[in-house]
Amino acid sequence: MNEMISGHTVKAYNQELKTINQLAIKLGELGLDQLRRAVKTLKEEDTKAAGQVIDRDQKLNAIDVQADEEIIRLIAKRQPVAKDLRDILTVQKTIADLERVGDEARKIANLTIHFFDNGKTPPGNEILRDIYSMAEFVDQMLVQSLEAFSELNLHKALEVIKRDETLYEEFRDALRRLSTFIMEDSRSVGHAVDIVLALRALERIGGHAKNIGGFVIFLVTGKDVRHEDLNMIAAEIADRL
Amino acid sequence: MNKQQQQQHERSMSRVEKGLARRYRQERNFKRLGLGAILMGLLFVSFLFISIFANGYTAFQQTFVKLDVFYDPEVIAPVGETDPDVLSAGHYGGLVKATMRELFPSVTNRRDKKKLYGLISTGAAFQIRERVMQDPSVIGQRESIWVPADDDVDMLIKGHIDLSLPESDRRIKDDQLSWIQGMQEDGRVEKRFNTTFFAAGDSREPELSGIKGAAVGSFFTLLICLAISFPVGVAAAVYLEEVAPKNRWTDLIEVNINNLAAVPSIVFGLLGLAVFINFFGLPRSVPLVGGLVLALMTLPTIIIASRVALKSVPPSIREAALGVGASPMQTITHHVLPLALPGMLTGTIIGMAQALGETAPLLMIGMVAFIVDIPGGAMDPSAVLPVQIYLWADSPERAFVERTSAAIMVLLVFLISMNLLAVWLRKKFERRW
Amino acid sequence: MDEVINRSSTIARELKTGSGAEVGMQVLKESQSSGTVGDIYVDDPRMTCRNVNVYYGDKQAIFDIDLDIAKHQVISMIGPSGCGKSTFLRCLNRMNDTIDICKVTGQIKMEGQDIYDGGLDVVPLRASVGMVFQKPNPFPKSIYDNIGYGPRIHGLNDNKDHLDEIVETSLKKAGLWEEVKDRLDHPGTGLSGGQQQRLCIARAIAVSPEVILMDEPCSALDPIATAKIEELIDELRENYTIAIVTHAMQQAARVSQRTAYFHLGKLIEVGETDQIFTAPRHRLTEDYITGRFG
Numbered sequence: 010m011n012e013m014i015s016g017h018t019v020k021a022y023n024q025e026l027k028t029i030n031q032l033a034i035k036l037g038e039l040g041l042d043q044l045r046r047a048v049k050t051l052k053e054e055d056t057k058a059a060g061q062v063i064d065r066d067q068k069l070n071a072i073d074v075q076a077d078e079e080i081i082r083l084i085a086k087r088q089p090v091a092k093d094l095r096d097i098l099t100v101q102k103t104i105a106d107l108e109r110v111g112d113e114a115r116k117i118a119n120l121t122i123h124f125f126d127n128g129k130t131p132p133g134n135e136i137l138r139d140i141y142s143m144a145e146f147v148d149q150m151l152v153q154s155l156e157a158f159s160e161l162n163l164h165k166a167l168e169v170i171k172r173d174e175t176l177y178e179e180f181r182d183a184l185r186r187l188s189t190f191i192m193e194d195s196r197s198v199g200h201a202v203d204i205v206l207a208l209r210a211l212e213r214i215g216g217h218a219k220n221i222g223g224f225v226i227f228l229v230t231g232k233d234v235r236h237e238d239l240n241m242i243a244a245e246i247a248d249r250l
Numbered sequence: 251m252n253k254q255q256q257q258q259h260e261r262s263m264s265r266v267e268k269g270l271a272r273r274y275r276q277e278r279n280f281k282r283l284g285l286g287a288i289l290m291g292l293l294f295v296s297f298l299f300i301s302i303f304a305n306g307y308t309a310f311q312q313t314f315v316k317l318d319v320f321y322d323p324e325v326i327a328p329v330g331e332t333d334p335d336v337l338s339a340g341h342y343g344g345l346v347k348a349t350m351r352e353l354f355p356s357v358t359n360r361r362d363k364k365k366l367y368g369l370i371s372t373g374a375a376f377q378i379r380e381r382v383m384q385d386p387s388v389i390g391q392r393e394s395i396w397v398p399a400d401d402d403v404d405m406l407i408k409g410h411i412d413l414s415l416p417e418s419d420r421r422i423k424d425d426q427l428s429w430i431q432g433m434q435e436d437g438r439v440e441k442r443f444n445t446t447f448f449a450a451g452d453s454r455e456p457e458l459s460g461i462k463g464a465a466v467g468s469f470f471t472l473l474i475c476l477a478i479s480f481p482v483g484v485a486a487a488v489y490l491e492e493v494a495p496k497n498r499w500t501d502l503i504e505v506n507i508n509n510l511a512a513v514p515s516i517v518f519g520l521l522g523l524a525v526f527i528n529f530f531g532l533p534r535s536v537p538l539v540g541g542l543v544l545a546l547m548t549l550p551t552i553i554i555a556s557r558v559a560l561k562s563v564p565p566s567i568r569e570a571a572l573g574v575g576a577s578p579m580q581t582i583t584h585h586v587l588p589l590a591l592p593g594m595l596t597g598t599i600i601g602m603a604q605a606l607g608e609t610a611p612l613l614m615i616g617m618v619a620f621i622v623d624i625p626g627g628a629m630d631p632s633a634v635l636p637v638q639i640y641l642w643a644d645s646p647e648r649a650f651v652e653r654t655s656a657a658i659m660v661l662l663v664f665l666i667s668m669n670l671l672a673v674w675l676r677k678k679f680e681r682r683w
Numbered sequence: 684m685d686e687v688i689n690r691s692s693t694i695a696r697e698l699k700t701g702s703g704a705e706v707g708m709q710v711l712k713e714s715q716s717s718g719t720v721g722d723i724y725v726d727d728p729r730m731t732c733r734n735v736n737v738y739y740g741d742k743q744a745i746f747d748i749d750l751d752i753a754k755h756q757v758i759s760m761i762g763p764s765g766c767g768k769s770t771f772l773r774c775l776n777r778m779n780d781t782i783d784i785c786k787v788t789g790q791i792k793m794e795g796q797d798i799y800d801g802g803l804d805v806v807p808l809r810a811s812v813g814m815v816f817q818k819p820n821p822f823p824k825s826i827y828d829n830i831g832y833g834p835r836i837h838g839l840n841d842n843k844d845h846l847d848e849i850v851e852t853s854l855k856k857a858g859l860w861e862e863v864k865d866r867l868d869h870p871g872t873g874l875s876g877g878q879q880q881r882l883c884i885a886r887a888i889a890v891s892p893e894v895i896l897m898d899e900p901c902s903a904l905d906p907i908a909t910a911k912i913e914e915l916i917d918e919l920r921e922n923y924t925i926a927i928v929t930h931a932m933q934q935a936a937r938v939s940q941r942t943a944y945f946h947l948g949k950l951i952e953v954g955e956t957d958q959i960f961t962a963p964r965h966r967l968t969e970d971y972i973t974g975r976f977g
Contacts, residue, residue, distance in 0.1 A: 017973070018974050018976065090932065091961060091969050095962070495783060570821070570886075574836075576832075580836055584832070
């Protein structure tokens with residue numbers, strides 16, 4: 010069994026910790042799926058599928074609520090300390106971040122409907138290309154952060170945090186390219202704001218992935234690294250890698 | 251619960267129920283057995299008490315005879331004589347005899363006269379002397395006084411003499427019987443409370459014998475015993491329990507103390523004889539030596555009881571005292587001893603009760619001697635209660651039988667009251683912690 | 684769904700995280716020769732223990748313990764039964780002296796003075812290092828006499844009025860004055876368990892100690908009484924140095940500033956209580972406080 014949550018004299022405690030960890034992983038799977046589906050609806054201009062994505066967000070919210078209930082019960086019953094306490098806090102925060110990932114995915118699905126279901130001219134593929142490339146990047150980050158979480162892998166957690174800086178550069182670049190587009194083709198101005206929102210949503214998902222990476226480091230090392238710069242994080246966890 | 255479990259449960263329940271009747275029966279039998287044992291014990295105790303009481307209660311009464319004594323100045327001393335020496339030298343026995351002759355003038359035969367005189371206790375003469383010594387003015391006058399009857403008369407009056415036996419087998423002969431009847435008709439014979447029994451020492455004459463000498467002797471003996479064994483016993487217990495290191499030597503001492511408690515008491519008597527009397531040259535038959543010997547005997551009891559009492563003081567109290575900085579000595583004197591004292595006192599009183607009833611060691615140091623005087627101190631020869639009982643039980647006179655039982659009753663009263671005192675002390679000073 | 688994030692990842696987590704956790708639990712560094720993790724030293728120590736070993740006959744109960752006890756701090760000692768925490772605590776006021784076969788080696792200094800030095804008397808030591816025991820053990824005397832006993836035997840009071848004052852302030856400090864001021868002549872054993880324990884604390888305070896040792900002071904008390912004692916401990920910290928042995932880890936977390944974890948006679952880890960209970964550095968500490976022991 011999982012070293013992190015197993016071994017309690019009270020066996021039910023193990024099970025309870027396992028339950029909330031599994032909820033987090035399940036939520037992660039769902040969030041990632043939502044992201045992919047939302048981006049796909051945009052690519053395929055499939056407004057029906059976009060509606061499904063929006064509906065499915067309820068499922069994520071339900072898991073979020075369920076996990077919170079489990080966690081409150083667990084804290085009240087077991088008074089966790091040390092790694093159990095860190096585990097529970099990490100799961101709780103991870104779940105909160107993953108739920109937001111779902112929200113961001115829903116925003117993207119909303120854009121699909123907005124672009125392709127109002128009878129207006131849909132945006133050209135050119136102008137949407139940055140969204141796809143950034144979605145690809147964010148997808149990788151999210152996968153990596155979920156792997157880091159499920160494997161308690163400090164390498165991957167650190168990688169995610171590093172990638173977040175790249176993501177920000179990407180975001181700035183995309184914005185710059187968007188302004189160029191607008192200057193070249195003033196017809197696209199109408200879509201520009203929506204596209205910025207989509208880029209922004211993707212950038213936020215990357216941010217959530219980065220947060221999860223930070224939580225994993227906290228869980229394993231007991232150090233809160235969220236607001237430290239990359240070099241310091243790397244130095245602090247160096248002796249554990 | 252699945253089916254298999256259900257079956258298992260039913261199977262075991264049916265077995266339990268099957269055995270239930272047997273279990274309860276065993277429990278009932280066990281209870282009955284215990285109750286039977288208690289009843290048996292009570293039966294024996296009551297049997298003992300009843301037999302002693304039945305034998306002994308009559309000893310608290312004594313037959314007295316009224317005599318009209320003429321304090322004859324020719325026999326005693328001239329009227330007006332007050333010199334005690336002269337007064338005490340009077341022939342008072344003659345007075346009693348003269349009075350009896352007066353009472354039954356028909357008796358002339360020398361042998362019959364002797365039988366007649368035998369009706370009155372030899373103590374009557376001493377009683378008359380006392381009277382005269384107290385008040386010499388009675389000389390020359392006539393006075394009715396009550397004097398103790400002889401023990402045989404006493405036995406007759408109390409119904410202990412079987413009149414159906416042939417005259418030769420009786421202590422009271424037929425003519426004596428008729429004289430007594432004559433006196434009874436005159437109202438000259440009466441049973442009164444036997445103050446002599448509580449006020450006199452031992453005597454060859456049952457009607458003159460009492461337990462006071464033995465009781466006082468027992469008191470002095472126990473006093474010596476207590477004065478030695480309590481402080482020594484408590485000190486030894488405190489040392490062994492609180493101060494002494496636990497090693498082979500203290501183990502050895504402990505084993506020996508426990509063994510001493512089981513040593514036959516007569517061995518202590520032999521020891522006392524060898525050490526106190528033969529070696530130190532103390533006199534025989536005195537309460538001092540008796541007390542010393544009994545102290546030796548009760549010491550193990552007191553030490554063991556005191557150690558138990560000390561052990562039962564919870565260690566938390568010691569820790570509390572040491573924790574605020576009390577020295578070991580302060581811890582013992584301020585906290586442990588006061589808490590252990592009731593237990594120690596109880597043990598001591600039990601030991602004293604044991605000593606009070608002890609005979610064998612005292613026989614060895616000569617406290618079995620016949621002593622008439624009431625002892626005035628620990629160095630006067632004296633008897634003790636159990637030895638007195640032993641002596642009386644050995645005497646042939648019928649009247650000593652009831653006195654033996656009466657003395658046992660007195661001893662039992664002392665023992666029971668000492669035990670009650672122990673219980674009361676424990677209840678009073680026992681503290682909850 | 685993606686092949687990475689699917690059901691199997693749950694299993695992957697279970698299988699793989701073992702190594703990750705082990706990495707996490709590795710001892711960072713061994714700061715002392717005795718093998719204790721964490722900082723045994725403090726800036727302002729009231730007592731310093733170096734190389735303390737305790738033997739019961741041939742059996743060694745405590746191994747090479749180095750530990751500083753800081754002024755005006757509560758240090759809690761935790762660990763499984765038989766780990767030596769109580770034995771160590773009892774070394775600090777030489778309570779172990781009462782056990783014949785107990786032998787203590789090493790150095791325990793209080794304000795620079797070695798308490799096991801032949802020249803130091805145990806009586807003044809116990810007056811300056813008070814002790815409160817597991818089971819409330821008031822003397823079977825009145826409340827007044829319970830408090831007054833210590834000052835009396837040490838001759839701390841000038842007269843009766845002064846003793847009254849000592850009794851009152853001690854009871855006030857122990858938070859018991861209001862409850863018992865009208866019945867000071869009642870037996871101390873008649874109080875409730877929690878009150879008795881506060882009485883014992885007041886008794887320890889009455890001889891104005893510098894250090895108060897508490898050996899599982901709440902183990903016989905209900906949660907309300909426990910809370911009162913814990914509150915009291917927190918208040919007392921201002922004036923006294925307190926070392927507390929406890930089985931209730933949450934209690935250690937609540938009342939102490941530093942925590943020391945003992946295991947099989949060794950001091951495994953010592954550190955700020957916050958750190959011990961959120962991110963202990965030694966595997967054994969972690970296992971013990973999270974309930975994974977045995």
